[in-house]
Amino acid sequence: MKMDYILIVLGALFIIGGILGGILPVLPGPPLSYIGLLLLHFTEKYHFSTRFLIIWAIITVVVYMLDYAIPAWGTKRFGGSKRGIWGSVIGLVIGLFFFPPFGIIIGPFAGAVIGELTAGKDSGAALKSGFGSFVGFLAGVLIKLIASGLMAWHFGKELFFS
Numbered sequence: 001m002k003m004d005y006i007l008i009v010l011g012a013l014f015i016i017g018g019i020l021g022g023i024l025p026v027l028p029g030p031p032l033s034y035i036g037l038l039l040l041h042f043t044e045k046y047h048f049s050t051r052f053l054i055i056w057a058i059i060t061v062v063v064y065m066l067d068y069a070i071p072a073w074g075t076k077r078f079g080g081s082k083r084g085i086w087g088s089v090i091g092l093v094i095g096l097f098f099f100p101p102f103g104i105i106i107g108p109f110a111g112a113v114i115g116e117l118t119a120g121k122d123s124g125a126a127l128k129s130g131f132g133s134f135v136g137f138l139a140g141v142l143i144k145l146i147a148s149g150l151m152a153w154h155f156g157k158e159l160f161f162s
Contacts, residue, residue: 004043008159011039015152022145023104024096025089029144033151034060046158056151063147067140074136080116080129087115088133109134 018033034056041048075084091111095103113130121129 001044004045007039007043008046011036011155014039015148015155018148019145019152022141022148025092028064030060030063030147030151033148033155036155037151040155040158046162048154048158052154056154059147063143066143070140070143071133071136074139075112075129075133078129078132078135079125080112080133081119081121083115083119084112084126084129084133085115085137087111087113087118087130088137090115092137108137112137 014032014036017027018029018031018036021027021029021032023029037048037053037056040046041053071085071088075081088108088111091107091109091114092104093107094111095105095107097103099107109130112133113126115133116126116129117123119126
C-alpha cells in the first residue's frame with residue numbers, strides 16, 4: 001500500500017511534466033504523460049485495460065513523430081529553413097523565461113524570423129517563412145497539449161472516480 005502512494009505521486013509528477021513538456025521543447029510531453037499513466041496502472045487499486053494502454057502508446061508515438069514533422073512541414077510550406085525552426089525553438093525558450101507569458105507566443109515567431117535573416121533571406125521572405133515555422137510549432141504544441149491533457153484527464157478520472 002505504501003508503494004501505491006509512491007507510484008501515485010510519481011505518476012502525478014510525470015503527468016505534470018508531460019503537460020509542461022507540451023510547451024517546453026526540452027521535455028518530451030506525451031511520453032512523460034504516458035509514463036504517468038503506467039505508474040498509476042502499476043498500483044494495486046487503479047488499473048487501465050491493456051487495450052487502453054496500447055492505444056495510448058500508439059497515440060504517444062504518433063504525436064511524438066508529428067512533433068518533429070509538423071514544424072518542418074510548416075516551415076517548408078512557407079519557404080523556411082532549418083535555421084527558422086531552430087530560431088523558433090530558441091525564441092520559445094528565451095521568451096518563456098525572460099518575457100512570460102507573452103514570450104511563449106512572441107518568442108517562437110521572433111526567433112524564426114531572426115533565424116531566417118541569419119540564413120541570408122530578405123525581410124519579406126524571413127517574415128513569411130518565420131510565420132510558417134511559428135504556425136508549425138504552434139500546431140505541434142497544440143497536439144502535444146491535447147494528448148498530454150487527455151492522459152492527465154484519464155489519470156485523474158481513474159484516481160478520483162474509480
